[in-house]
Amino acid sequence: MDFLADENVWKLLVRALQARGHDVDRPGEDHRGVDDHDVLARASAESRILLTEDKDFGHLVFGLSRPAHGVVMVHFNRFRTAPEDTVREIVDAIERQGEDLVGSLTVIEPNRTRRRKL
Numbered sequence: 001m002d003f004l005a006d007e008n009v010w011k012l013l014v015r016a017l018q019a020r021g022h023d024v025d026r027p028g029e030d031h032r033g034v035d036d037h038d039v040l041a042r043a044s045a046e047s048r049i050l051l052t053e054d055k056d057f058g059h060l061v062f063g064l065s066r067p068a069h070g071v072v073m074v075h076f077n078r079f080r081t082a083p084e085d086t087v088r089e090i091v092d093a094i095e096r097q098g099e100d101l102v103g104s105l106t107v108i109e110p111n112r113t114r115r116r117k118l
Contacts, residue, residue: 004043006052016087044069049101061118068118071105079110
């Protein structure tokens with residue numbers, strides 16, 4: 001799958017997804033503070049699923065009806081495991097959802113994944 005990782009996404013997660021064969025771009029590396037609207041527009045234009053921790057993207061896609069290929073929102077602070085275990089759980093959740101991530105906002109929390117169609 002193709003992802004665009006927001007600047008708040010752990011580098012460890014980006015590397016883990018890449019190691020599993022996913023294409024993950026992380027523009028936040030060079031462009032800190034890029035506006036959320038621009039991040040979402042880029043992800044949509046490139047048919048990438050946006051990977052973020054920022055709850056504002058929910059408002060953009062549902063409240064303001066901004067187009068999105070898909071959004072995965074991870075609540076990193078709710079995980080109480082070592083970072084490597086947290087990343088493993090998140091990657092497993094992403095891969096279990098598979099193509100259902102496209103056209104949905106998916107929220108990943110410890111032992112729970114919720115999905116809502118865009």
